[in-house]
Amino acid sequence: MKPLHTGKDVKGVTFEEFWEKARGETAKWGKANLRVRRVTSLPVVGFDGRNGRSPAWEAQFVRCDRVKHAFDEEEGAPVKRACKGRTMTVRFIEAGVTGTETGLKVSKETPFNGHAVPIERIKISLQRAEDTANSYRRYNPVETDTYAYELKYDQHRDKPVWAIKRTCGYRGKAEGRCTPGDYWIVKVDAESGEIVKPDKKIKPPRADKLEDEDEEQ
Helix, strand or coil, X not given: CCCEECCCCCCCEEHHHHHHXXXXXXXXXXXXXXXXXXXXECCEECCCCCCCEXXXXXXXEEEEEEEEEEEECCCCEEEEEEEEEEEEXXXXXXXXXXXXXXXXXXXXXXXXXXXXXXXXXXXXXXXXXXXXXXXXXXXXXXXXXXXXXXXXXXXXXXXXXXXXXXEECHHHHHCCCCCCCXXXXXXEECCCCCECCCCCCCCCCCCCCCCCCCCXX
């Protein structure tokens, strides 16, 4: 997809607004087997997002027709593994954004074999997750900040997780107010609201970077 750029009157759409639209498009298709693999705010050049808002959202939904099971020898119990079914992607681009068509778009469904989480387990709002992340970092947002958001299923911990990334935004760069290393990422359990800390036994990959993260953002 071509880079997206902000235009006039672009204010950003909350995750809850997008989530309601996206679930409305996928409810009949997925029914009781509807799951989500990933939700992410897409980068838009010139837009500094805060308070759970982004002018571009994308979610990958899964209709889990069959769950494959396996036996965990350490736990001594069966565990749910990947599910097989179908997947489709829902994207919403706010009016005023340039670089692609605006509005709600739903992709064609394709086969799926992987990990996804039932949508009813997503209980913590993005705004609450962002507030939790700021509180954990003892950080008060400023006008030059920008936030990026991603929701993924951590199959190793069996948790849906919000990744909240704060960095210096476009305004900060334009005004020369950014400093090297001026960013952080905090993960929040999207079901319980608790902070998800890195596993000490496993070295986190480069400070828990978001997947497919745009280094220039």
